[in-house]
Amino acid sequence: ATALLLLARRTDLRRISLDTPDFTDIVLPLEDIRHAIAIDFDPLEGYIYWTDDEVRAIRRSFLDGSGSQFVVTAQIAHPDGIAVDWVARNLYWTDTGTDRIEVTRLNGTMRKILISEDLEEPRAIVLDPMVGYMYWTDWGEIPKIERAALDGSDRIVLVNTSLGWPNGLALDYAESKIYWGDAKTDKIEVCNCTCIFYFMKLWNVVALF
Structure with a gap:
């Protein structure tokens, strides 16, 4: 399998090869990307999904940029984090404008609000479909990292301690660990998925977002 890193860089989406010595960087030929925030990939159908805060939409295309289409355009304010459930074939996202976490089928049907209370600035979201959990960051007045079942x-x-602006999230499925970047403290931290053991992994990281 080809190892790739997908990057949403505001006005373009990039596919970076991790199998080549020069880490070949390809800009996907997509139009009207104004403020891409987050990106995820469905390994079964080969679609990438991304949020665009300025267009106020969730879109998808194939890895080569073909097949571009809008997935969600209605009742969406500031879409931020996005995550694909490749097992149940669902799409999750956070919205910092409506302060909600929502889910839909990968084609945009059967949309449902999962969480709409006690959210201030929901940001990144990641899923563990095999265990049945979702994790997200919230960098509101009381910053925190939360977990819920996939149905909310x-x-x-x-x-909820020693956090500033918890931003990006990543799961290590094999080790059951969750990593996050903090754009205020400039740290990358890690804990196990119950956060019983919690420690700083890296610090003094420049420009996390």
Whole structure:
């Protein structure tokens, strides 16, 4: 399998090869990308999905930029984090304008609001479909990292201390660890997925976003 890094860089989307010595960087031939925030990939159908804050939409295309289409355009204010459930074939996203976490099928049908209470500035979101959890960051007045079941139930706060602007999230499925970048403290931190063991991984990171 080809190892790739997908990057949303505001006005373009990039596909970066991790298999080549020079890390070949290809800009996808897509139009009208104004403020891309987050990106994710569906390995089964080969679509990439991304949020665009200025267009106020969620879009998708294939890895070569073909097949571009809008997935969600209505009742969306400031779409931010996005995550593909490649098992159940659902798409999750956060909206910092409506302060909601929503889900839809990958084609934009059967849309549902999962969480709409006690959210201030929901940002990144990641999924663990095999276990049945979603994780997200919130960098509101009381910044925190939370977890809930994929249907929005069983919601708990994992981390709510020593946070500034918790931003990007990444899951290590094999080790059951969750990593996040903090754009205020300029740190990358990690804990296990229950956050019983919590420690700083890196610090003094420049320009996290």
